Amino acid sequence: MKIKECLAKMKNKEKKSEFNVQNTKWTFTAEVYDEICKTIGCRRPEYGGLLGSSDGVHIDHYYFDATSERSAGVYMMDIPACNKVIHEWNDNDIELVGVIHSHPNGVTRPSHGDLLMAKNIIESINVHGRFFTPIVQVSPKLNGEIKIYPYSFEQSVEMKTPLMEIETESAEERRIAALDKKAPNRFERIKRVFPNNLMAKKKVICIGCGGSRPFLETLARCGVGTFILFDGDIVEDTNIATQGTFISELGKLKVDVIKTRILDINPLAHVVCIPKYLDNAITDEDFFKMAMLKNGDFRDTLLCGCTDNFFAQDRCAQLSVKYGIPYLAAQIFEKGKGHEVLFYYPGLTASCPRCILESRYKKILTVKKSGTGSSEGAAVCVTDYLNSIKSYTALKIFCYDEPLTPYYHELDKFADRNYFMTKCSSEFNAPAFEPIKLVEANETDLTFPFVTIAIGQTPEKGCPLCGGTSNENAPDRIIPDTRTIINPYDKPEE
Numbered sequence: 188m189k190i191k192e193c194l195a196k197m198k199n200k201e202k203k204s205e206f207n208v209q210n211t212k213w214t215f216t217a218e219v220y221d222e223i224c225k226t227i228g229c230r231r232p233e234y235g236g237l238l239g240s241s242d243g244v245h246i247d248h249y250y251f252d253a254t255s256e257r258s259a260g261v262y263m264m265d266i267p268a269c270n271k272v273i274h275e276w277n278d279n280d281i282e283l284v285g286v287i288h289s290h291p292n293g294v295t296r297p298s299h300g301d302l303l304m305a306k307n308i309i310e311s312i313n314v315h316g317r318f319f320t321p322i323v324q325v326s327p328k329l330n331g332e333i334k335i336y337p338y339s340f341e342q343s344v345e346m347k348t349p350l351m352e353i354e355t356e357s358a359e360e361r362r363i364a365a366l367d368k369k370a371p372n373r374f375e376r377i378k379r380v381f382p383n384n385l386m387a388k389k390k391v392i393c394i395g396c397g398g399s400r401p402f403l404e405t406l407a408r409c410g411v412g413t414f415i416l417f418d419g420d421i422v423e424d425t426n427i428a429t430q431g432t433f434i435s436e437l438g439k440l441k442v443d444v445i446k447t448r449i450l451d452i453n454p455l456a457h458v459v460c461i462p463k464y465l466d467n468a469i470t471d472e473d474f475f476k477m478a479m480l481k482n483g484d485f486r487d488t489l490l491c492g493c494t495d496n497f498f499a500q501d502r503c504a505q506l507s508v509k510y511g512i513p514y515l516a517a518q519i520f521e522k523g524k525g526h527e528v529l530f531y532y533p534g535l536t537a538s539c540p541r542c543i544l545e546s547r548y549k550k551i552l553t554v555k556k557s558g559t560g561s562s563e564g565a566a567v568c569v570t571d572y573l574n575s576i577k578s579y580t581a582l583k584i585f586c587y588d589e590p591l592t593p594y595y596h597e598l599d600k601f602a603d604r605n606y607f608m609t610k611c612s613s614e615f616n617a618p619a620f621e622p623i624k625l626v627e628a629n630e631t632d633l634t635f636p637f638v639t640i641a642i643g644q645t646p647e648k649g650c651p652l653c654g655g656t657s658n659e660n661a662p663d664r665i666i667p668d669t670r671t672i673i674n675p676y677d678k679p680e681e
């Protein structure tokens with residue numbers, strides 16, 4: 188390390204004098220250590236950066252000096268850039284407590300140049316005569332593996348080897364652990380139905396998070412452990428009436444506000460926000476990585492298609508069949524007169540999502556149609572009811588293979604009735620509701636407007652997605668790229 192000019196002289200604030208000057212133990216926070224690994228640890232030797240502390244004990248600030256002039260044998264700090272950072276830190280009561288840099292392998296001690304640099308900094312910016320100058324040894328693979336050798340200069344001249352500690356728990360982890368302690372019994376009343384150790388393994392991947400917010404919150408209250416949320420939307424004022432959002436959330440990403448709610452229910456949940464739409468910019472491989480999927484068993488995973496867009500729903504359906512992931516999709520009909528929920532469980536359901544909706548596919552692919560549905564005019568209670576059906580179905584899917592829950596194998600009853608239609612208005616007419624209409628005609632109508640029926644499904648012969656075969660073979664079908672809708676019909680006119 189070589190210093191070209193004096194660092195700017197600056198006054199340290201009064202507060203700093205409270206720091207224990209005798210303290211010779213330095214503690215890296217997990218975040219700073221991680222950053223050092225990712226920066227200095229992934230580069231050839233003679234890179235460095237500034238170490239800052241907000242309490243005089245923890246090294247909780249780090250600035251990587253990316254623009255330094257380095258050569259194979261010397262690290263030369265970018266003085267103007269570092270001065271800027273030191274000023275900023277000073278304004279925020281962050282004390283510059285050291286400079287860390289890497290040396291070539293085998294050189295684990297500060298050099299004479301390093302000593303002069305430390306002396307210079309101590310004299311020019313008054314850091315209580317103690318300055319931490321650890322030396323990093325990086326792995327030849329430059330893979331972030333590092334070893335830190337602690338050194339410090341005290342009273343300007345004497346070089347010492349101080350005690351050093353690296354925290355393993357991040358501040359976020361500590362915060363969550365503290366929150367978790369506040370409500371240790373929160374799953375007590377559901378543990379017989381949803382044992383927490385089982386639910387914590389479950390993962391929901393939700394594509395489109397607007398109207399699905401209550402659904403996700405319900406799953407969080409049941410202890411579901413991981414949430415992967417895809418949605419590029421921000422909260423707008425029109426969402427307040429329909430999606431359970433609040434004025435205080437306007438302008439924020441939908442995925443972020445949902446994450447806040449989920450963690451307020453279960454601080455141990457793992458929530459990954461992907462503020463994007465699942466569009467063609469995302470390849471199947473990208474999706475696989477973003478959703479943190481690993482090849483093999485997806486019984487603990489549920490993919491949810493919760494968008495209004497037909498083509499986006501199709502992509503979700505294709506991904507679920509391609510990878511063999513249990514699937515749930517929902518749609519509200521025009522003006523909220525009714526809605527549908529369908530699910531797919533590889534090895535159980537007879538029909539795949541496309542088998543169920545093939546007549547709709549045919550209509551949209553042969554007649555020129557936008558494919559975007561509209562839930563405009565749907566009262567939020569209609570959406571809430573839909574979310575209840577979705578949550579209940581999701582929980583049954585999660586517990587299907589869990590013998591310790593009362594929901595074990597309960598979905599067998601719905602293996603070939605994996606399509607639930609709900610009538611939310613007397614104006615809603617569908618052939619499946621004819622028997623109920625007869626009851627109504629007899630003036631013995633005891634039904635409430637919300638009536639849900641599970642409608643029998645038969646696999647579509649030659650289904651473009653699953654082949655109409657027994658679905659057990661479906662995951663083996665090769666679907667090279669789900670970004671294209673499979674269209675066996677005439678192309679729509681341009």
Ligand SMILES: [Zn+2]
Nearest residue numbers: 188297298301
């Ligand atoms: Zn050096």
Ligand SMILES: [Zn+2]
Nearest residue numbers: 539542650653
């Ligand atoms: Zn099919």
